[in-house]
C-alpha cells in the first residue's frame with residue numbers, strides 16, 4: 001500500500017473550500033478528528049472483513065485509517081457525490097484494495113453488485129444526515145439496511161442523536177458511543193443487522 005500524505009493544513013483548506021461550495025452535502029467545516037476516528041473504528045475487528053463500504057470519504061481521513069486496519073485481500077468501496085474529493089483521493093491514495101466511486105450512497109446495492117459483492121460486512125458513513133435532502137437520506141438508510149450482511153453493522157458518526165430512531169427502526173440493535181476529546185464531541189452509532 002502506498003499512501004501519500006499531503007500536509008494536513010492544505011488538505012483541511014481544500015476540505016473547507018469544498019464546504020463553502022456545497023455546505024449541505026458536506027455538513028462540516030473540517031474533516032473528522034483522529035480521536036473520533038479511533039473511537040469509531042477501534043471497537044470493530046476489521047481483520048476479518050472482506051468488503052467494507054465507506055459513504056462520503058471526503059479527503060480520506062477514515063479511508064486511510066480503514067486501509068490500515070483491513071486485511072490484504074479486503075476491499076474498501078468508497079462512494080462520494082463530490083468529484084473533487086474522489087479526484088483528490090485518486091491521486092493521494094494508491095492502494096489496490098480501494099475502489100473509489102463517483103456516485104450516491106443511495107445506490108450502494110448496485111455498486112456492490114457491479115463489483116461482485118452481494119453484501120458488505122460493514123458500511124461506515126460520514127454523511128451529514130441532517131442536512132442532505134431527507135428523501136435521499138431515507139433511500140440511503142433503506143438501501144444500507146438491505147446491503148449489510150446478517151451479523152454486519154452500519155457505523156455512523158454524527159454530532160446529534162437525531163439519526164437514532166431511524167437506525168433503530170431498520171436494524172436489530174444500535175450500540176452508542178461518544179468521542180469526547182474532539183470538537184465538537186461526536187456521537188457514534190453501531191447499528192447491527194441480526195445474525
Ligand SMILES: C[S@@+](CC[C@H](N)C(=O)[O-])C[C@H]1O[C@@H](n2cnc3c(N)ncnc32)[C@H](O)[C@@H]1O
Nearest residue numbers: 025026031032056057058080081082104105126
Ligand atoms: C462531513 S463530510 C465527511 C468527510 C470525511 N468522511 C470525514 O470524516 O472528514 C461528508 C461527505 O459526504 C459526501 N456526500 C454527501 N452526500 C452524499 C451522498 N448522497 N452519497 C455519497 N457521498 C455523499 C460529501 O461530498 C462529503 O465528502
